Amino acid sequence: MFFKGEGACVCVVILDHARWADRRAVMDSIMRASACAGKASRTYIALPKTAASLADAGLFQEYGIGLFTYDQRNVEEALPAQYFEISDSAASLGETVAAGQLRNELRELHSELGALQRVVRQLKEELASLTKSAASKEFVPTLTSHNSLQSVQGVESLPTFFSGNPWLEVLSRRGREEAAIAG
């Protein structure tokens, strides 16, 4: 987090209280804080109080990094950060770093969105092909060959109530099902 005001910029790197036992998370926080040290007016690392006892305050002090400790009730400045005079370009580093982080997050979101869009496109194509194949299998009332009749008139001449009527198929099997069972 960056706080900016009156030509100064304060960087605070926060370690999530749920991850204080995660060595990688702790290392990541320390590394990010050290990257900001000297580039922001003041740089702090904020640790849960439960983890603060594990921190080497002397090492933080050596690098000018301050230490906040926090719990559910309050935040305390356990170690003040060293002040660094920074130029305007350096002052804007905070913004740059923050913007960079935002850009990274946006990049990740964009990438995920792209992946989701590809999946949706694929599903649409599959659905379209399924719909097409279902439509092509739809029953069209024509003369069946169950009694060897050949159509003289086309399907178009049948009454409209024939269209899509499932009974045409059901009734054309009359006698065939019983014969199949008997056989």
Added chain:
Amino acid sequence: MSGYRDRYTFGMDFGTSDFKFGPITCGDVPRAVHNRGYFPDRDSIMMRALNQAPEVVVGDSVPLYLQSSDDLASRLVYPMRNGVIDRGDGRAWRVVNEISNFALKTFQPNPGEDFQGFYVVASLSSVSPRYMYERLFETMAEAAKDGLVRASTIISQPFAVAIGHGVTTCVVVESGHGNTQVCPISSYPIRSALVAVNRGGGEANSITAEILKDLGYGDLAREEAFVRRVKEELGLLPLDLERAVKAARDSPSKFRAKLRVPGTRVEVDFAEKSWQRFLIGEYVFNPRKELFQSYLARGMPRPRDVKVGDTVFEGMIDFGEAVVRSVERCPVELQPLLYKEILLSGGNFSWEAPEKLRHYATDAPAKMKSLLKEKGIRGVSVRMTKNPQYSVWHGCIIYGYAVPEDYRWSWERMEGWLPVAA
């Protein structure tokens, strides 16, 4: 013989009022005439002088032969009024014979064409006893002697409705003038699950007539056609009878029922008794409501349980109960599928809810859903048949077109072709 059945499949729907008929080449709409025959007085001077009167007249010619209106009741015969013809009713069978021949001859091709008889599919009520099938097959055999019939078969009207509607698993509820039939279908009619109710549009006419009498329109109540008109124009089907009646009693002007016959001074006004509109529809669906007891006590005929052939028609069960009983006679795993597709067919289901009364009046599908919900059946789908006038005929045509001609008639299956020509 190529393309034979796509020209010469023939359907016959013997409805309670109308007879629909025609070959597949009629397209979507068959011919229709009244399902009736007139026996003119052949001893009358006019008929003897003209020497033209046939024994029975059917089809469009009937009005030309009508004589005294006093004789109409005895001479004008509607054979299928209640779906079933008595075995010994000679005149009714004569009408059936005549109207069948009339239908076939109407579409008989010209000589010289490759015509060798129609493949005829006739449709009867699902409660028709075996002797009706036998008599109708005899009629077809007679017509075959004139080269009109090559093979014939008979299917039940609810089965035809399901075929015409394109639904292979469903419950068809067919309600006509005299009775209501509940028939589950699953590729075949499940005949063992048939439930018949001795109640139809005629009962709605009865309650309407009683209401008109109570309102002081006793003379008008004797005219069946007028009673039917009042039923159709003023009768309502309530979603909840008690709630609808209370609302109508509280605000009679909102529910006012008034009918004037154009060109006459005849007018009926229910006035503050307009709540009785809801009794007309409710009585059809559920006659066991307390409100109907006074009418029954005063002599209105109670729908009775009757046995016709092998079928018992129950008089007083509501339509929801009829559907549940029918479905529960089917295999358990089939039951949810049947409830998902309930088709209502027949003029007795033509109830509409006026927009301004839509909170109290409803239509037949919604009413049926409500009755089923009372019985713990939810998630049902109930709809009206799309073409109630023609769906039976449509089903006959599809059946006749699709069933293989070597599928022979079986009295066990009650399906198949009965060839009558060599």
